[in-house]
Amino acid sequence: MKTLSCNCGFTTKGENNYQVEAAMWHHAIHDHGDMLKSMTVEMLEQWLLSKDEQLKAGA
Ligand SMILES: [Zn+2]
Numbered sequence: 001m002k003t004l005s006c007n008c009g010f011t012t013k014g015e016n017n018y019q020v021e022a023a024m025w026h027h028a029i030h031d032h033g034d035m036l037k038s039m040t041v042e043m044l045e046q047w048l049l050s051k052d053e054q055l056k057a058g059a
Contacts, residue, residue, distance in 0.1 A: 003058050004051055008032070017055055024051060 004020045005011040008031070012023035028036055039047070 002055055004054055006032075020055070021051065 001013055002017055002020045003013045004024045006027060010027050012020050014020040
């Protein structure tokens with residue numbers, strides 16, 4: 001079971017990385033749309049790297 005958590009407190013669980021990453025993007029687009037729009041590519045890269053670390057730690 002994979003889990004990812006957002007810094008707002010939202011947590012998602014899934015069978016594989018794609019499921020939790022998709023759920024996290026869905027959450028981010030719906031609940032943090034303005035934040036995503038204000039982020040640079042480099043900031044998104046850092047965000048994705050931190051999610052990768054979370055997935056590795058939870059594996
Ligand atoms: Zn969130």
